[in-house]
Amino acid sequence: MPGRGTPRLGPALTGGDRVSNAERTVLTGARLVLPTGVVENGKIAVENGVITEIAAPVTPPDGAAPALDLTGYTVVPGFVDMHVHGGGGESYHSGTAEQVIKAAHTHLRHGTTTTIASTVTGEIDDLCRQASMLSELVEDGVLAGIHFEGPFISINRCGAHEPDLLRDPDPAVVRKLIDASRGAARMVTLAPELEGGIESIRMLTERGVIAAIGHTDASYDKTLAGVDAGATVATHLFNAMPGLAHRAPGPIAALLEDERVTVELIGDGVHLHPAVVDLAFRGAGASRVALVTDAMDAAGFGDGDYMLGPMAVKVRDGVARLAEGGSIAGSTLTLDVAFKRAVTVNGLPLDTVSRMLSFNPARQLGLSDKLGSLEAGKRADLVVLDASYDVVAVMREGRWAVGAEKLKDRVPVPN
Numbered sequence: 001m002p003g004r005g006t007p008r009l010g011p012a013l014t015g016g017d018r019v020s021n022a023e024r025t026v027l028t029g030a031r032l033v034l035p036t037g038v039v040e041n042g043k044i045a046v047e048n049g050v051i052t053e054i055a056a057p058v059t060p061p062d063g064a065a066p067a068l069d070l071t072g073y074t075v076v077p078g079f080v081d082m083h084v085h086g087g088g089g090e091s092y093h094s095g096t097a098e099q100v101i102k103a104a105h106t107h108l109r110h111g112t113t114t115t116i117a118s119t120v121t122g123e124i125d126d127l128c129r130q131a132s133m134l135s136e137l138v139e140d141g142v143l144a145g146i147h148f149e150g151p152f153i154s155i156n157r158c159g160a161h162e163p164d165l166l167r168d169p170d171p172a173v174v175r176k177l178i179d180a181s182r183g184a185a186r187m188v189t190l191a192p193e194l195e196g197g198i199e200s201i202r203m204l205t206e207r208g209v210i211a212a213i214g215h216t217d218a219s220y221d222k223t224l225a226g227v228d229a230g231a232t233v234a235t236h237l238f239n240a241m242p243g244l245a246h247r248a249p250g251p252i253a254a255l256l257e258d259e260r261v262t263v264e265l266i267g268d269g270v271h272l273h274p275a276v277v278d279l280a281f282r283g284a285g286a287s288r289v290a291l292v293t294d295a296m297d298a299a300g301f302g303d304g305d306y307m308l309g310p311m312a313v314k315v316r317d318g319v320a321r322l323a324e325g326g327s328i329a330g331s332t333l334t335l336d337v338a339f340k341r342a343v344t345v346n347g348l349p350l351d352t353v354s355r356m357l358s359f360n361p362a363r364q365l366g367l368s369d370k371l372g373s374l375e376a377g378k379r380a381d382l383v384v385l386d387a388s389y390d391v392v393a394v395m396r397e398g399r400w401a402v403g404a405e406k407l408k409d410r411v412p413v414p415n
């Protein structure tokens, strides 16, 4: 049973280490990706888990405290994943508390310092039980909330969700899931064209839960009605919805053009052609795209045979497909790879990509006053990347959770 004693993500390193988890840490020399742009030779001071100072370029050493020299590296804010089902061989949908922590740790190694736990379609009672367990991990700070993806979705666009368990979004049933989550429900994906869809969007919005439109067959007008009712997220835009047609613009055009909507994109190079990603970047702009993984258990783990809820999934060469029918069934993506692809394949500027991986999802989740950018006063969640944009180290809440051993070669310099 998880509870007060549940280990926090990113356990402290033992003392006596040059790269210690001291109360105050100063990092110098790195390229910093700030909300205002990219600066070279920057300085970040961290105290008690919070960023206390950002300076660039570094002022002359004052000898006050030793600093860790990160010259040659790039520091970006920790990634925020608002749509992810699991990783490291474990699932948020069905895992125990220990398994959920293992999945979150796997993504933490790849730079995700804030994560939602996404479920898949299941029996309502099973979803309520899992939500109750996940809510304790939200309270403990391991997770940032719960996202219910299904069962209130279209049978015509159900992807890897069990068709027999789908149902209309009756607001009373949707509310059951929210109540079982004890304040931890952050988002529900639903199809607005289903009976009760618009009413449920209103109910969720009133309760401060994000209504996301996805796995839908809605028309352009019905999608806009969903947004007018309060929906603010497009669940993996393009995937599991009708395509953009010249006389039937459908949900894609509605969600892409509406300033009220944040669009999720799965940036793995499998779910979307790079040209479609470019189109979405241009259509929605830098402030309305959130790159997500939609990852299942195999992320950070490897090929094999898995279950996604009740559905058997085969992962081959990193691509997850239903054993029956071959539909794409989630991804094996981690956000460091999404970062690298957006920079190297799509050619986007570092600060734009960082926004799409950290600030935009944090803002959507209502967390951007606390995290999601490198700014004084924000939680010290940092990802240190090398010149190839591979993860070197990850700091969460001021503690080196990942990669501290790789920083040992970095001789502390006088600050």
Ligand SMILES: [Zn+2]
Pocket (backbone or CB within 6 Å): 083, 084, 085, 118, 149, 294, 330
């Ligand atoms: Zn999903």
